[in-house]
Amino acid sequence: MDDVSVNLMGYFDTRDEFMIDPGQRDEARRNLDIALFSLEASFGRMRSALSRERNCAVLAASLPPEILVEIFSYGGIRTTLLATTVCHRWRVSALNQASLWSQVNMASKKYSENLLRVQLERSGAYPLDLTFRLVEVSGYVENRMLPENPMLVIRRASSISNLCTRTLSPEWSYSLPLLESLHICVHSSRAAEQFLLKSYNLRHYSIDFRGYSFPLPSQVMRSLSTLHLKLPADSAIDILEAMVNMSCLRELYLDTCENNEYLSLELVDATIQHLKIGPLNVVYLKQVSTSFLTCFLRPGIVTSTTNLRIEPRPPASWQFQRDNSATTMWSDFTLKCALYQHDGSNALTHVAWGEPNEALSIYTMPDFLSFEALNSLFWTGANLKAPPFWFIPSLVTLAFEFHPARVGEPKESLVDIVDSYLASSCPRLRYLGISIRRPKIASAILQRDDAEDALSAFLEAWVDFHGEVFPTVELYDESKSRRWVQRLDVLKACTGSFEIKERCVLEDLKAPEFPSLRRFVMEDKDEDPLPFRGFAQTFW
Numbered sequence: 269m270d271d272v273s274v275n276l277m278g279y280f281d282t283r284d285e286f287m288i289d290p291g292q293r294d295e296a297r298r299n300l301d302i303a304l305f306s307l308e309a310s311f312g313r314m315r316s317a318l319s320r321e322r323n324c325a326v327l328a329a330s331l332p333p334e335i336l337v338e339i340f341s342y343g344g345i346r347t348t349l350l351a352t353t354v355c356h357r358w359r360v361s362a363l364n365q366a367s368l369w370s371q372v373n374m375a376s377k378k379y380s381e382n383l384l385r386v387q388l389e390r391s392g393a394y395p396l397d398l399t400f401r402l403v404e405v406s407g408y409v410e411n412r413m414l415p416e417n418p419m420l421v422i423r424r425a426s427s428i429s430n431l432c433t434r435t436l437s438p439e440w441s442y443s444l445p446l447l448e449s450l451h452i453c454v455h456s457s458r459a460a461e462q463f464l465l466k467s468y469n470l471r472h473y474s475i476d477f478r479g480y481s482f483p484l485p486s487q488v489m490r491s492l493s494t495l496h497l498k499l500p501a502d503s504a505i506d507i508l509e510a511m512v513n514m515s516c517l518r519e520l521y522l523d524t525c526e527n528n529e530y531l532s533l534e535l536v537d538a539t540i541q542h543l544k545i546g547p548l549n550v551v552y553l554k555q556v557s558t559s560f561l562t563c564f565l566r567p568g569i570v571t572s573t574t575n576l577r578i579e580p581r582p583p584a585s586w587q588f589q590r591d592n593s594a595t596t597m598w599s600d601f602t603l604k605c606a607l608y609q610h611d612g613s614n615a616l617t618h619v620a621w622g623e624p625n626e627a628l629s630i631y632t633m634p635d636f637l638s639f640e641a642l643n644s645l646f647w648t649g650a651n652l653k654a655p656p657f658w659f660i661p662s663l664v665t666l667a668f669e670f671h672p673a674r675v676g677e678p679k680e681s682l683v684d685i686v687d688s689y690l691a692s693s694c695p696r697l698r699y700l701g702i703s704i705r706r707p708k709i710a711s712a713i714l715q716r717d718d719a720e721d722a723l724s725a726f727l728e729a730w731v732d733f734h735g736e737v738f739p740t741v742e743l744y745d746e747s748k749s750r751r752w753v754q755r756l757d758v759l760k761a762c763t764g765s766f767e768i769k770e771r772c773v774l775e776d777l778k779a780p781e782f783p784s785l786r787r788f789v790m791e792d793k794d795e796d797p798l799p800f801r802g803f804a805q806t807f808w
Contacts, residue, residue, distance in 0.1 A: 329354070336351075336362075337368065340361070366392045367394055370391045374399060374411075375399050375400065396427075399789065400414070400432070401430065410435075410455065411430070411432045414435065418435055424446065425444075426446045426448050428447065429451040431451065432453045450472070452476070454482045467488065468488070470488055470491060471491065472492070473494065481502065486510070486512075489514050490514055492517055493516045493517060495514070496785070497522055500525060503527045504557070504562065507522075511545060512542055514544070517545045517546065518548060519786060520548055522552070522553050523555065524554065529559055533562070540566055541568070545569075548569065548574045549573070551574055561586070565586070565588050573615050575783050576616070577782060592610045592615070593611050594609065594617065594641065596608065596642070597639075597642060598647070599647035601650035604620060604621055605619065605620045607780075616780065640661075642660045644665040646777055647669065648669045651684070654684055657689065664699065667699070668701070668774075673715045682702070682723065683721070686700070686723060687722065688725070691732075692733055695733070699741075701774070701777065704744065714747060724758070724759070731762065738762065738764070
């Protein structure tokens with residue numbers, strides 16, 4: 269080190285400025301490089317040790333490794349890579365946790381062989397979560413950006429998404445003991461009989477048939493708890509027969525099932541009698557044919573605890589009745605759907621309709637849903653003119669949004685909903701919540717809606733019919749809130765409790781969320797990772 273210092277002294281004057289002769293630049297560069305290397309060798313370890321001691325005073329840099337790993341796990345591979353550049357503790361925690369490197373997303377635009385190599389190395393023996401890149405070419409799908417040996421990676425996976433059958437070897441019969449979740453897309457170039465899936469631990473299975481045939485082996489099906497089928501070529505009865513011994517099944521999703529082969533109810537009932545499936549938690553029928561409705565919209569499939577979702581709604585004459593009656597109904601005209609909650613089990617039925625005028629037909633489906641026990645009714649997003657309250661004499665709670673019409677539009681009046689007809693049809697009604705909404709266009713000029721007169725007339729009619737004041741009214745008016753002040757004393761005298769709210773009444777009466785389906789193709793938690801060119805030095 270002293271020799272290096274002596275060699276460099278000639279390049280500096282007393283003011284510490286460079287005095288390098290143009291002819292000695294190469295020699296000066298070599299001496300400076302030697303000096304820098306010597307400094308790093310002499311003081312690099314000391315600097316690192318001092319930096320780690322300094323980081324102990326920073327809370328974020330001194331967290332226990334298990335807490336750091338938990339935090340990193342909420343991100344994706346980009347988060348993990350960035351964590352390795354922060355400080356020594358973060359770097360070691362990220363590098364030594366195999367699970368953080370196990371999510372291999374080949375669908376990412378920044379995916380590379382270098383990144384895959386590092387992930388396979390750092391994940392060790394930890395099972396992989398694979399997402400392949402799936403592209404559509406001339407009406408067919410195939411995987412792109414595949415690793416050099418895809419089968420080697422597949423056999424290490426516990427979860428696989430976007431796998432095209434064309435990627436698999438012909439006569440594929442590999443044993444996949446780690447595989448628990450599989451989402452596969454069928455390609456016409458691979459005959460169905462060429463595949464023998466040997467994954468007896470498979471729990472979640474999703475198949476995009478794309479209109480082709482693909483086997484559903486009984487030894488695999490019997491252990492499934494989740495089954496998603498899209499665009500199958502097989503008939504409804506064939507799929508139903510494949511489910512005979514699925515005692516572990518809890519979630520069934522049928523999407524775009526167009527085969528409409530004629531089925532007799534006797535054959536369907538006979539097949540359902542042999543079913544050995546447990547009570548399904550979720551049944552989702554989306555764009556399915558009549559024959560699929562015949563097979564899967566049955567008491568043996570949809571039990572009192574099943575959450576049922578149908579898009580679009582079945583015909584009004586459909587002969588099916590749930591075991592337990594609906595007690596609560598939410599209609600959303602923005603989302604074009606209705607949600608029913610059933611007595612006892614709190615199971616949900618979600619029915620989508622195509623156009624807003626189909627909402628009325630939702631009420632007139634006695635063969636599909638019974639409204640005799642309905643005690644709560646809510647709707648948002650639009651006005652429901654002349655609701656058929658005679659269908660729901662047990663109604664106890666009613667809350668809705670009212671949207672006054674703008675000038676030039678057909679007249680809308682609160683009296684179309686709240687009037688003597690409501691008072692006489694629903695004698696058990698105890699709560700009325702009204703939210704009068706203003707159009708999103710602030711400059712819109714509204715017609716007169718006579719809301720004050722309509723509500724006053726309803727309260728008077730209630731007293732006339734039942735000989736007592738109405739129990740509870742809550743009102744929110746973002747259109748003309750001041751108009752209620754003059755009548756406040758009269759309205760309070762006609763009710764047990766009258767309150768003007770500062771926010772929408774329905775915010776406190778939100779519909780329950782329909783159980784979400786299992787996602788086989790996960791959304792990226794992070795932005796795409798940066799191109800991987802090796803691990804960078806830490807900031808601290």
